[in-house]
Ligand SMILES: Nc1ncnc2c1ncn2[C@@H]1O[C@H](COP(=O)(O)OP(=O)(O)OP(=O)(O)O)[C@@H](O)[C@H]1O
């Protein structure tokens with residue numbers, strides 16, 4: 001099906017092609033710019049183009065793609081680096097040079113690669129949709145290959161040994177073929193047998209998170225903070241160090257240099273849980289701020305679909321996005337070019353519902369093949385002027401479970417991670433604390449409570465001391481301030497550039513125990529009449 | 536593609552900088568337009584929107600005197616591009632890339648579209664080569680590296696141009712003593728400067744031109760003065776960056792791009808957006824301002840396997856001294872740190888009046904230490920920060936309870952903050968080497984730490 005361009009406004013293109021479906025992929029112009037149908041309007045379809053449209057002319061041809069925006073799924077995604085439309089960036093670089101030129105369609109996976117297939121099912125076995133028929137090895141992982149289809153069917157053949165990713169790995173009796181690679185529309189959540197409640201903590205190695213505001217498997221953490229408050233460093237540290245099987249990181253509308261830094265580091269480092277190269281468990285999706293805005297909007301969906309794909313194999317997948325605000329702004333730019341009625345701050349009124357249905361893709365699931373997999377999310381938000389009342393932060397607040405607020409004034413004092421201990425919270429404390437109590441220390445819960453109280457007390461005392469001066473405080477109160485200071489600088493603060501970047505729960509517990517023991521000891525001695533200066 | 540120019544006299548309406556042309560055949564979005572006014576005056580423009588045969592053209596410059604009957608509109612079938620050649624060096628152009636230095640236009644070797652293409656993130660080299668600017672607050676505490684974009688956030692009336700001038704005069708990649716740097720100690724390499732003036736006054740222009748002429752390695756200037764067309768404020772930085780990319784990645788030079796003042800740029804963006812009747816965002820600035828600024832700032836960088844680099848130094852004047860204003864806010868969200876100037880320090884006669892607490896260089900970690908600057912650099916910088924932050928916090932309490940209500944240790948911190956500002960931050964216009972900066976920092980620290988320990 002082909003038609004032609006009948007109007008252009010920025011990256012919104014009007015085409016006279018009939019029979020298109022909403023969200024169908026189309027190719028626009030002589031350069032075949034990829035786009036997506038966003039509205040059908042009588043004779044015309046309105047297409048959002050994912051690339052720079054400059055130079056696109058009237059009457060240029062438009063071709064229907066027949067399917068919505070999809071990603072390619074299959075062995076070889078791990079350690080890959082893709083743009084928002086899943087074009088492999090390294091291959092793109094090798095073929096077209098260091099600058100990204102437009103109109104280059106490229107497949108995400110190298111399908112000519114040969115891999116070894118190990119069958120789990122054989123000729124004659126009954127297989128239900130979504131059930132694994134075998135796997136290929138992908139680094140340290142078993143990459144399971146599941147049957148598609150709608151109903152349970154009998155296999156007439158499965159491969160064993162070397163396969164090409166293009167060829168079949170299994171055939172049903174009715175002739176339907178199972179391949180190692182498949183496609184999935186990015187805006188559609190992948191199915192599972194049933195959803196399960198969040199389970200157990202994700203160890204991030206960040207004391208303030210693991211101890212005060214824990215993350216749970218299948219949960220969602222939101223990290224809002226003004227510029228320079230440490231969102232990216234925190235996300236990258238978690239991506240590097242957390243105890244996940246697989247990590248999908250999407251740099252959404254952020255800086256190229258920091259991605260280069262991350263890439264270089266990840267290629268260099270080992271996963272400290274398994275000792276394997278860190279890249280082996282990582283997928284990067286990078287759509288920097290100067291890359292096309294519509295592709296930025298798509299990038300989080302591209303990434304989350306890949307994350308779900310590995311979740312469906314029964315892995316614990318950690319999904320990190322930096323920053324969701326850039327996604328929301330892309331949504332706003334697209335919406336305003338479609339001349340939709342704006343809601344708050346110019347964002348479309350469907351911002352909150354889009355966001356919450358995206359966050360719904362996190363969770364623990366029983367997969368179609370009966371395994372348990374999880375997808376956890378860590379999402380940064382960049383509120384304009386560090387004002388947390390703005391729509392994106394507020395929408396995330398409603399949908400997420402842990403809220404780690406990064407504080408500009410802490411960052412200016414170089415207290416990192418700059419997580420504000422009064423305003424942050426985690427709804428997962430209850431789900432995770434038992435695990436820490438059982439595995440690390442029976443005192444975990446009480447320690448946490450006492451730590452919170454001391455910080456709270458310090459706040460009150462600070463207000464008092466602003467009136468009377470520190471010299472005007474009682475010794476017991478000055479001790480509280482001293483200990484709270486220790487908690488802040490020795491426990492909560494953690495420099496990402498030192499050995500201390502990862503703190504295992506045992507160490508976390510030991511540090512806080514030491515500080516609180518000191519407090520108990522010192523208060524005891526104060527009671528015996530010793531002066532604070534002596535202690 | 537039509538591969539030819541088409542001339543129309545079918546203007547259907549005129550409104551501010553926008554005109555609608557009817558019955559146009561196969562226009563292209565972004566196509567460069569020439570407009571000939573009834574009096575023969577020629578104007579430039581660009582295709583903004585196409586609906587069927589009706590084309591919306593945005594005119595650069597003054598539309599007064601245009602009419603619907605006899606004005607002709609020429610569609611050139613080309614996109615806006617910059618002429619490039621190594622003969623750019625030493626030249627000064629206006630915001631439309633016309634020479635304003637009296638010499639004739641050079642013969643271009645090639646032309647490149649001024650929007651540039653994004654650098655593939657996997658092709659970028661991580662910026663990590665230390666640039667010595669001669670200022671202790673920068674070199675010691677907010678280190679600049681090659682390929683970084685680091686803006687100066689100034690307030691109206693503060694000496695941002697003197698700071699930038701100092702950086703321009705001094706900027707070089709050097710090695711400190713004992714750093715084990717591939718360059719011999721004292722060996723240095725200087726930068727080629729691309730200067731983009733956006734909406735500047737004559738005084739500023741005059742000041743900067745004098746500085747540029749001193750630069751031995753050469754410069755190119757794109758100057759849009761306050762009374763030049765507003766549309767050219769958006770073009771000057773793009774021409775500048777296109778030239779910078781050519782000099783860097785085409786000719787292998789290290790290029791330092793100064794863009795001043797980005798506040799004028801953003802105001803121009805707002806003005807033009809309003810004229811296009813677009814939906815205004817915060818404070819009337821368009822919703823796409825983040826993406827637009829990113830399309831400029833992200834052009835800084837280095838590329839693996841290529842010589843040359845583009846380092847960016849934009850100047851932003853914070854309206855009402857407010858760092859949360861959309862212009863500094865969005866800039867800070869894109870750039871790799873910021874140097875924040877403070878009115879308070881300026882009033883205390885400290886130069887450069889850079890407040891280090893809100894200032895930041897995000898790429899510093901990889902640019903300092905052994906092999907780059909000096910092994911003790913990180914330690915000195917962290918300690919200076921920690922103590923100064925403490926001292927500054929205590930000043931608030933001092934203002935309420937006075938020094939008498941404070942402990943001896945706290946008073947010491949107050950004294951440290953004063954000494955830090957007067958001795959370390961304050962240096963006048965004389966540049967310091969990185970060794971001098973670090974030695975000085977260590978000396979100030981020593982005085983206070985030994986006193987306390
Ligand atoms: N854990 C940490 N340890 C040491 N330094 C840190 C830490 N976190 C942040 N920083 C410092 O803060 C700087 C800014 O951090 P980062 O780039 O993560 O901010 P951000 O919140 O992502 O900002 P933006 O919204 O502009 O992207 C870093 O370059 C680093 O100097």
Ligand SMILES: [Mg+2]
Pocket residue numbers: 231232233254322
């Ligand atoms: Mg960031």
